[in-house]
Amino acid sequence: MNVKIQKYDPSTDAGPYYKTYNIPWKKNITILEVLVYIHENHEAIAFDYSCRGRVCGRCSMMLDGEPVMACYTPVGKDRDIVLEPLRGFPVIRDFIVDKSKTRDRIAKIEARVRSKLLVQSDITAKMDPDLAKKIGNLEWCCRCLSCIAACPVINEDKDQEKFIGPAGIIAIGLRYYDPFDEGDRVVEAVQNGLYECIMCGKCNEVCPAAEIDHLGVYSELREEAKKKGLEP
Amino acid sequence: MATKEEKENTGVSRREFLKNAKLLAGSVAGGMAIANLAAAGTPGDENKAKEIQIQGSTVKVPEPVYEVYNTDILVLGGGFIAVSAALEAFGQGANLMMVDKGPFGYSGGFGMNWDNYITSITDGEMAYKFNFWYSEGLCNQKALKAVFTHMPNHRIMVDIANRGSSAFARTKTGDLFKIPMPGQEMVEHGFSRHESDEVKRQGINVVDRTMITNLFMQDGRCIGAMGIHLPTGAFRVFRAKATILATGPCTWHYGWISVSPISLGSPDNTGDLDAVALRNGARITGCEFFANDLISIYPEGLAASYNGGIGADDINYAYICDKNGDFWMKDIPKSEMNRGLFAREVAKKILDGKGSPNGGVYVDCRSDAILDGLRDTYKRNVKPYKDLFGIDVQKDMLEVAVEWYESNAHPIIDENLATDIPGLYCPAGGGLRGAKSGGISLNMSAASLAAINAVKFTEKNKINKISWQPVYDEFTRLYEILGRKVKNPIRPHTVRHSIQKASYKALGPIRNAAGLESSIKELVRIRREDLPRMVVSTKTKVFNTEWKEAIENYNMIDLVESMCRAALMRTETRGQHYRSDFDKRDNENWLCNITVKLVNGKMQLEKDPIVCLDYTPDQVKKLIDNKFRA
Ligand SMILES: Cc1cc2nc3c(=O)[nH]c(=O)nc-3n(C[C@H](O)[C@H](O)[C@H](O)COP(=O)(O)OP(=O)(O)OC[C@H]3O[C@@H](n4cnc5c(N)ncnc54)[C@H](O)[C@@H]3O)c2cc1C
Ligand code: FES
Numbered sequence: 001m002n003v004k005i006q007k008y009d010p011s012t013d014a015g016p017y018y019k020t021y022n023i024p025w026k027k028n029i030t031i032l033e034v035l036v037y038i039h040e041n042h043e044a045i046a047f048d049y050s051c052r053g054r055v056c057g058r059c060s061m062m063l064d065g066e067p068v069m070a071c072y073t074p075v076g077k078d079r080d081i082v083l084e085p086l087r088g089f090p091v092i093r094d095f096i097v098d099k100s101k102t103r104d105r106i107a108k109i110e111a112r113v114r115s116k117l118l119v120q121s122d123i124t125a126k127m128d129p130d131l132a133k134k135i136g137n138l139e140w141c142c143r144c145l146s147c148i149a150a151c152p153v154i155n156e157d158k159d160q161e162k163f164i165g166p167a168g169i170i171a172i173g174l175r176y177y178d179p180f181d182e183g184d185r186v187v188e189a190v191q192n193g194l195y196e197c198i199m200c201g202k203c204n205e206v207c208p209a210a211e212i213d214h215l216g217v218y219s220e221l222r223e224e225a226k227k228k229g230l231e232p
Numbered sequence: 233m234a235t236k237e238e239k240e241n242t243g244v245s246r247r248e249f250l251k252n253a254k255l256l257a258g259s260v261a262g263g264m265a266i267a268n269l270a271a272a273g274t275p276g277d278e279n280k281a282k283e284i285q286i287q288g289s290t291v292k293v294p295e296p297v298y299e300v301y302n303t304d305i306l307v308l309g310g311g312f313i314a315v316s317a318a319l320e321a322f323g324q325g326a327n328l329m330m331v332d333k334g335p336f337g338y339s340g341g342f343g344m345n346w347d348n349y350i351t352s353i354t355d356g357e358m359a360y361k362f363n364f365w366y367s368e369g370l371c372n373q374k375a376l377k378a379v380f381t382h383m384p385n386h387r388i389m390v391d392i393a394n395r396g397s398s399a400f401a402r403t404k405t406g407d408l409f410k411i412p413m414p415g416q417e418m419v420e421h422g423f424s425r426h427e428s429d430e431v432k433r434q435g436i437n438v439v440d441r442t443m444i445t446n447l448f449m450q451d452g453r454c455i456g457a458m459g460i461h462l463p464t465g466a467f468r469v470f471r472a473k474a475t476i477l478a479t480g481p482c483t484w485h486y487g488w489i490s491v492s493p494i495s496l497g498s499p500d501n502t503g504d505l506d507a508v509a510l511r512n513g514a515r516i517t518g519c520e521f522f523a524n525d526l527i528s529i530y531p532e533g534l535a536a537s538y539n540g541g542i543g544a545d546d547i548n549y550a551y552i553c554d555k556n557g558d559f560w561m562k563d564i565p566k567s568e569m570n571r572g573l574f575a576r577e578v579a580k581k582i583l584d585g586k587g588s589p590n591g592g593v594y595v596d597c598r599s600d601a602i603l604d605g606l607r608d609t610y611k612r613n614v615k616p617y618k619d620l621f622g623i624d625v626q627k628d629m630l631e632v633a634v635e636w637y638e639s640n641a642h643p644i645i646d647e648n649l650a651t652d653i654p655g656l657y658c659p660a661g662g663g664l665r666g667a668k669s670g671g672i673s674l675n676m677s678a679a680s681l682a683a684i685n686a687v688k689f690t691e692k693n694k695i696n697k698i699s700w701q702p703v704y705d706e707f708t709r710l711y712e713i714l715g716r717k718v719k720n721p722i723r724p725h726t727v728r729h730s731i732q733k734a735s736y737k738a739l740g741p742i743r744n745a746a747g748l749e750s751s752i753k754e755l756v757r758i759r760r761e762d763l764p765r766m767v768v769s770t771k772t773k774v775f776n777t778e779w780k781e782a783i784e785n786y787n788m789i790d791l792v793e794s795m796c797r798a799a800l801m802r803t804e805t806r807g808q809h810y811r812s813d814f815d816k817r818d819n820e821n822w823l824c825n826i827t828v829k830l831v832n833g834k835m836q837l838e839k840d841p842i843v844c845l846d847y848t849p850d851q852v853k854k855l856i857d858n859k860f861r862a
Contacts, residue, residue, distance in 0.1 A: 011774045028621050030533035036491045040725050044770045044778050050334070050498040051344040052491060053539025053613075058338050071491075071533065072540060074620055092463045093775040100440075103337060107429035110396065118393050120386045126406035132421075135399035139423045140612075142345040143337070178398045210612065 001025045002080040003034055007045065009093050025078035031070035032059060047095035054208035057144030060086050061095050067146035067206045087149040103143050110171040113183030122180065131177065138174040140209035141167060147203035153196050163193030166203035166214055173217040186224045194221055195232050284712065291715040296707040298467040303329040304690045306456055306472030308444050308505055311340035312672065313659045314478035315427050316679035322436055326687045329437045331470060334500045336440035337428035340480045341498055346539050346609050348422040351673035352389035356381040358415030358862060365860045366570060367666025368806050369823055369852040373845035374647035375664050383677040389419060396426030414862055416673055442468055444505060445783055446706045447512050450695055454655035458706055462780060465773025467707050473690035476682055477658040479505040482791045486636040487736030488729050489535040494736065495636045496527055496538035507787035509643040514652040515827040517662040517840065518640030519798035520809045523669030524575050526552065526632040529590060531621045536635040542610040542625060543632055544595050546574040551602045553594050554586040571669060572807040578634055579741040579810045592633035597625040634741040638669045641791055644827060649682035655693050657682040663825055667807025713782050714768055721767035724781040730758050731785065735792045739799060744813045748800040755793045793835060794828040801826055801837050819853045
C-alpha cells in the first residue's frame, strides 16, 4: 500500500510537505502499525502513542481527511491512504500536536462546583445505578479531541470562542448528571455554545468511545435550557 | 551562568577525555561512560562547538546552553504517584514543580483513561499485615507500616471522589459495589483523568514533554535533576531542595510485537530514573519481581493492550482455560488467590504443554454469563473486535499471554521513603512491596508520605557552593548521542528490539538459569557492540523520537540487566518470580532482598537482610507459610 504522510519539522522545513512510502499491507494492520513500519524501515518520523486501546488519546490523527485513533483503526484492504496530523492543533513535528490548551480548558470546566467537600457517607449513600452508569459512560472521554477536529462549527466557522466544542459540552454534561455537583450546568452549556452546535453528529461518528451518546446529551441539555427560557 | 572559577573547572584534558571515551567500549553500565567530556569555553556560546572523539569517530558537541529552574520540591514524573505526591506537597503549602516526559495527563499508565479499580484503606494496621503477608515476607516492615498507618481510613476513595470521580460502580440496589480485602476495599470506576485535571486546576506548575536524563548531584547529594525539553531540544536544569522520583515502572522492555512489548504499560515506562539513581550511587532492589495480567495478543497491533484487548487477572480468572478447554483455576477460592499464585499456575500449565502456541493460555468468553461478568474495560472491546478486526470471541477462544504491567525495581528506601541519596525520595520504594506488586492504595499512600517527608527535608538541604560540572557532563553525554557517527550504525529501535528480545527470553513467567545466563550474555554483547554503534539517523533537535529512544535505551539495558542478574541469583520461587529449576520457596536461604549497585561501573549484587519491625525472620517464615489470618 502507498502511504502519503504529511511531514513537518519547524527547525528545518519551510512548511509542511507530503511524502509517500510503500509498505506491505497485512490483515488487520492498524494505522499505528503503518507508522511504526515506516519509522523502522524507511525513515524516522515523529508520532505519539501509548495505550494501543483508544483510552489515552495520544494517537489521534487524520486518515484521508477524517480523525481516527491510529492505534484502533485497521486498514481493511490493501489500498492507498493519506495521513496528516490532527486538524486544528499546533504541530510540534510531523504527527505530534499540542492539545494542552484545549485539554486545560476542559479540565477547568469539568471541575465540580460544590460548597462543601464530599465525605465518606456522601459516597457510600445509595445512588441510582442507572445514573451511575450514565455518568460512567461519559467518563470514557479520553480527550483525544478527535471530535473537535471533526466539528464543522469549530473548523469551518473558525470560532472557538463561541463554541467550546463537543468534548467541552460532554464535560459539562458529566457534571450536569453528577448528583454531587451544585453548579448551574445548563447556563454554562448555553454560555459555552450549546446552541452553536448544528447537531450534525460528526463528533459521535469519530469518537472512539461508543459509550458516549453526544446528541443525546446535547438534546437533554437543550430541553432543560428551553424549560429555563434560555433557548435563543 | 557559571562563574570564572567554575568555567576553569570544566576543562578536561584530552588524555582524561580519551580515557573516558575508551570506557564506552568496556562493559560499563549505562550512560555514565562518557562523563566529564565537557570542555572549557563560554557557556551559552553555540558557535563554539567542540569536536570530541569516540571510538575513532568525531562528534561535534555544541557548547552547553541550558535553562535553570528553581523550586523547593521537584517531582519527577506525571503519573499516579507523581500526582499524589504533588497534590500532597501542594496541600502542605510547598513551592513545587512537576516534570513529565510525556504530555501531562496523557502520560504513563496514569494517562490512560480506563475505569480504575481503586483500593482504599479501611484499617491501616490490617492493611499493613495483609500486604506484609502478601509480600511473602520481603517487604521493609518499617516502611510498609509507616505508609499504611499514615493514610487515614477511606481517605483515598474520598480524595478520588473530590477530585472528580463520581460514578463508582453500584449494585442493582444502588449501593456502592465493593470488593473487600483485609484492611482495604476496592471500588470500581475511578477515572485518572480527574486527577490530572485537579493538578491543572490547582495551578501546580507542570513542565511536561521534558525528559529527565540525570539527577543533579553535588557531593553525593541530590539537588535537582536535568534533561531535555523534547519539542525544542532545550537542555533544562531543575534545582530543588528535595526531589521525588516517580517516573513509573520499567515495563517497555518485555518483548516486542509490532507496536509494543508484551506489556499493558506505556512507552513512557522505560525505567529512566531508576537507572539514573543506580548510576548515581543508589542501590536498587526488587529487580526480580514484577506484576502481570493475561492479555490477548491478537490482533498484533493491539497485542497486550489492557484497554484494547481482552484479558484476565487474579480477580477475574474463572474463564481462563488451557488448550483442552479445562478451566483449571475456577475452583481456587478468591480468598486464596493472589498474583504470585496466579502467575505460577499459568506458568505450570505452559510447562505441562497445555498452553497456547505463543506461550500463553486462553480465555473463553463464549458463554453469555462470562461475557456479562467481564470487566467493563474488556467488555467494551468485544464488539469492535468483531466489527473492526473480524475476531469473534463469542465463537472462538482467545489466546492470552502473560504481560508485565509493573516492575518492582526501584531505589531502596528507608521508612521515610528516602533513598540512599540524600535529597532523593522514592514512593514506589525499592523493598516496600517485597515480592508483591503495587496498586493504587499503596502507591497513593506512599506518595503522600514521601511528599510530607520531602517537605520537611527542604529545610535541611542547604548548599554553600555549587559546581555546574555535572550539567556540562550531562549535556555533552546527550549531544554525543545525538551527533554520533560511526562506520556501521544501528538505529535506536533496532538496539531496543535486541534488549526486548533478551528480556522476553529470560524474564517471563517461567525462568531458569540457562535462559537467564544466555540473556545476560546477550545484554553484555549489546552493551559492548551495539550501544556504541547506536546512531540517531535524523539530527533535528525538535521532537527527535530517535534521540529520546537512544537515551532511554541506556536506562532500559541497565534495568533489564539488573532484573536478569537478580532473577538468576534468586534460586527459589517466590511471588511472580517462578524458577522452573528451583520451584519451591526457600525461606532458609532466600528470606532476604537482593540489592544491585554499581561499583566502578560494574554491577554488584548482594543479599540484604529483611528490615524487621513487628516480626522477626523466624516469625515471618511461619506467618507466610500459613494462609493469611486477620
Ligand atoms: C492499563 C493499566 C491498568 C491498570 N489497572 C489498575 C487498577 O485497576 N488498579 C490498580 O491499583 N492499579 C492498576 N494499574 C497499575 C497502576 O496504574 C500503576 O501501579 C500506576 O500507574 C503506577 O503509577 P506510577 O506513577 O508509578 O507510573 P505511571 O502512571 O506510569 O507514571 C509514570 C510517569 O513518569 C513519567 N516519566 C517517565 N520517565 C520520565 C523521565 N525520564 N522524565 C520525566 N518523566 C518521566 C511518565 O511520563 C509518567 O508521567 C494499571 C496499570 C495500567 C497501565
Ligand atoms: S495509543 Fe492510546 S488512544 Fe491510541
